[in-house]
Amino acid sequence: MNPIDQAKNAEAFLADTTHEDRLDKLLWMMRMRRDAAARLVTEWEELRTLASEIKEHTLSNLAEYLEQFEANAKANGVIVHWATDAHEHNQIVYDILAENRIETLIKSKSMLTEECELRPFLERRNIRVTETDLGERIQQLDDQPPGHIVGPSIHKTTKDVATLFSQKYGSDPNNEDPAYLAGVMRDNTRPDILHATAGMTGANFVVAETGAIVVATNEGNADLSAHTPKLHICSAGIEKIIPTTESLAVFIRLLTRSATGDAITQYTSSFRGPRKGATMHVVLVDNGRSERLGMGRFWHSLKCIRCAACMNTCPVYRRSGGLSYGATYMGPIGIIVMPTFDVRKYSELPFASTLNGSCSNVCPVKIDIHEQIYGWREIMEAKGQIQVVKKAAMRVADKVLSSPELYQVSTTALSTTLDLLPHFAIYNRLNAWGKHRDVPEAALETFHQWYKNHRLKANEVLGL
């Protein structure tokens, strides 16, 4: 499989300025709201440090905490499953549904189920799945993966949604009023929710001490999905575990402030066990996480609480759109996580960054995201995943720049061409620099020549 060409996808996204401009402004506003929220919490930086330390501690003692969770959850009446990979996860979920003869499933947003591609797996087995998160449902109807981990359809305009709903639900294509559109969705999904016989949620946090699953939503749809049917299945990545309810408080204070600038989501729901007469399952999923935990430089990415602050602040993400990454996780966190799933497919992602470092500064759990992006570039070289043209250009640069003689020859022979941008530009795709920018003109005299002519010669004249 060819690597995902993020740059090309981004160019296509940029060609349509309405969407790009809107996405950029909207997410920058989120970033500003995040800043304002953080300003109101005097101990913000201490909270980040604490959150990072709690995560590092938990991940360093992962096995014990997971077992503690399992014991407590079982004591609460929850059935706990362990899945090594995506396929096993999907099979477990399907088996539970099949056993209970379930044909319709409602579900709240879960990036893990996206990662496992659960929906197509179940649909191929004739189970009808309805997403209950508004943005996720929009993406489902449009047959598109999420473009953002907090707002899956954030790249769409209200016009896009009005058009989509008119095609799918026969609503008024010209009515772009968000309240109207939300109403259309409600009218169309409520029956599914009320009649569903099984509900699924993800998990923001898994609390070892109590065996509780904690889910944060603004729409209350996790509660609907968990409480309406008699069967609740929750999928959680094993890195979601935290030790105690007390530590949960640290993350709750950081999560929504980092994501949208609100102090807290409308609903923060804790599911600790099945309701009377109902069943609750928790599927704990590894899917490459243990392996990542063993990666000396990159295990920190497991601290992620999926707040999307790094995407909102990322100048590249805002101008490329989330779909350009061709990945479940996109933006800065996606760049450092996706190659652990498939190094070739995602080999270009580490280059979709200017390494500006803003992401690391906003990350509530202090992942050194941009340092990891830099580190992944090195891995791509070591694994032979650097494009042939780029590599060839760098070889030339290597020759020229490591030799003072060659360097002098190639810099003084220049007139006004791109010849010398070489060290980073000669491998341009069809003279990429010049597509949207003028090329700098080489000076008539390099600094080196000037120095020779004005200083060294002068010194000779003066007999120095």
Place this chain on the structure above:
Amino acid sequence: MMEAALMIPCYIDVFYPQVGIATLELLERLGVDVVYPKEQTCCGQPMANSGCYQEAKATEEHCANVFGSFEYVVTPSGSCTHHIRNKFTAGADSPERQRLSKNTYDLIEFLHDVLKVREFPWATFEHKVALHTSCSAIRGLNMASMSERVHDAVFSKPKALLSGVPGIQFVDFDRVDECCGFGGTFSVTEEAVAAKMGYDKLAFMHKASPDCIVSSDMSCLMHLQGCARRQKQEIPFLHVAEILNGVSL
């Protein structure tokens, strides 16, 4: 007299020799004995930044050999300084390499923290300046406060220095420390996004009606200038060193 070696990044050597000259003259005015080692080429950043460590090895080693014996190495480039100080690992570890990593200063740091100059009486600049500080300088070298760290005190070393030039005024513009889109090899591998970031940066600055755009990193300016010229904007672009050395528009 304090001795310092002058490191002129390859793109300044070729495209912006006037910035090298301003840096040299400025240091000399301040009484520094400036040595310019003529065997110098580049710090290896373009290759290492692209993931090509093997290709960066010889250049980094050459750089360490040329500059490794000086007590101060000064360069008018935040990104080269950031590379040499924090990322200089492609070449073999050696005493020269370690010394160079430790002794390299961006010009702004050298003036602000080592020489501690605040006044530039030979210069006047009666113009409104839009000051752009590179991400390497801000988040790599801590040369200015970062907007994400909302509880930190606000400061900017380049601005503190420029404030010592009589007549200068600064304009405020939106998203002041958002990346301009240069990003080294990024500027060509992701040219569409890079250019859009550059255009956006210029638009934010333009709203504040500056007379010129100023930075202590010429690489950002090379990119922004390329964007501006394509849009037929004639606004001047200047390195901080040029203003501190007394350039007039």
